[in-house]
Amino acid sequence: xxxxxxxxxxxxxxxxxxxxxxxxxxxxxxxxxxxxxxxxxxxxxxxxxxxxxxxxxxxxxxxxxxxxxxxxxxxxxxxxxxxxxxxxxxxxxxxxxxxxxxxxxxxxxxxxxxxxxxxxxxxxxxxxxxxxxxxxxxxxxxxxxxxxxxxxxxxxxxxxxxxxxxxxxxxxxxxxxxxxxxxxxxxxxxxxxxxxxxx
Numbered sequence: 001x002x003x004x005x006x007x008x009x010x011x012x013x014x015x016x017x018x019x020x021x022x023x024x025x026x027x028x029x030x031x032x033x034x035x036x037x038x039x040x041x042x043x044x045x046x047x048x049x050x051x052x053x054x055x056x057x058x059x060x061x062x063x064x065x066x067x068x069x070x071x072x073x074x075x076x077x078x079x080x081x082x083x084x085x086x087x088x089x090x091x092x093x094x095x096x097x098x099x100x101x102x103x104x105x106x107x108x109x110x111x112x113x114x115x116x117x118x119x120x121x122x123x124x125x126x127x128x129x130x131x132x133x134x135x136x137x138x139x140x141x142x143x144x145x146x147x148x149x150x151x152x153x154x155x156x157x158x159x160x161x162x163x164x165x166x167x168x169x170x171x172x173x174x175x176x177x178x179x180x181x182x183x184x185x186x187x188x189x190x191x192x193x194x195x196x197x198x199x
Contacts (some may be wrong), residue, residue, distance in 0.1 A: 001076065008030055008034070011026075011030045011033070012026045012027055012030045013026075015029050015030060023180075029187055032049070052068050056195050057080060057107075058070035058073055058107075059108050060073040060104075060131070061073050061104060061105050061107055062089075062106065062107040062108075062109060062124050063089050063092055063105060064089045064128070065090050072092075072096075072104060072105060073104060077102075078102055078103060078104050079102050079103045079104070080103070080104055080136055080137065081103070081136055081137060081138040081139065082101075082102075082103030082104070082137070082138070082139050082141065083103060083104050083106055083132070083135070083137045083139070083140050083141070084101060084103055084104070084105050084106070084140075084141040084143050085105070085106045085108060085128065085133065085140060085142050085143060085157060086105060086106070086107055086108065086142070086143050086144070087107075087108050087109075087110055087111050087144050087145060087150065087153070088107065088108075088109070088110065089105075089107050091143065091145075092105050095143065100166065103141075104135070106127075106128050106131065107124065108123045108125060108144075108153065109122070109123055109125055109152050110122065110123060111123075111144060111145065111149035111152070111153040112149060112152045112153045112156055113149045113152075120156065121151050122151060123153075125156070125157060125160060128140075128157075128160075129150070129160070129164075132161075132164060137166055138166060138167060139166065139168075140157075140161055140165040140166055140167070140168050140169070141169050141170075141171060142154040142157055142158065142168065142169065142170045143171045144157075146191075148172045154170055158166045158170075172195040173188070173191040173192070173195060174188060174191055174192030174195055175188060175189070
């Protein structure tokens with residue numbers, strides 16, 4: 001990288017810090033931007049600055065928004081009796097893309113991970129409780145990731161919600177559509193069997 005012009009090396013170094021971008025991808029992106037017109041590069045830079053300057057957390061669900069309340073919380077056609085709890089805003093949008101959930105959300109801002117110094121105080125879990133009664137929530141769907149941190153977070157939330165008069169469910173886990181049983185790992189197959197339902 002020492003043979004690069006300093007500004008080129010600096011951009012490669014900055015791009016490598018982004019998730020999912022390795023040195024080769026960073027180099028490819030840098031050379032693409034080098035060939036792009038000045039207007040295209042300025043538009044990209046402005047979009048990044050606008051993202052940082054204009055966005056904030058929704059005051060109700062902690063989704064990303066440019067207003068006090070996000071578009072989902074502001075939508076009166078959403079079912080307020082169902083609340084889906086997710087770790088991050090990108091998890092919310094993954095569920096939204098399915099078009100199969102018409103309730104509201106609560107974004108935790110991460111998962112419990114004592115090794116990384118993330119305990120209940122670093123999450124928005126405490127802000128979840130007042131919403132239940134205020135919004136007439138009847139069911140809370142725990143949609144945390146199926147990993148150690150996500151499972152610990154789901155268990156913590158289920159214990160927190162147990163004394164309240166609300167149904168608490170967990171998203172199902174199992175085999176992907178189009179997958180083959182022979183290639184599935186034992187944990188996935190086990191969870192698929194546990195989560196079976198009547199047909």
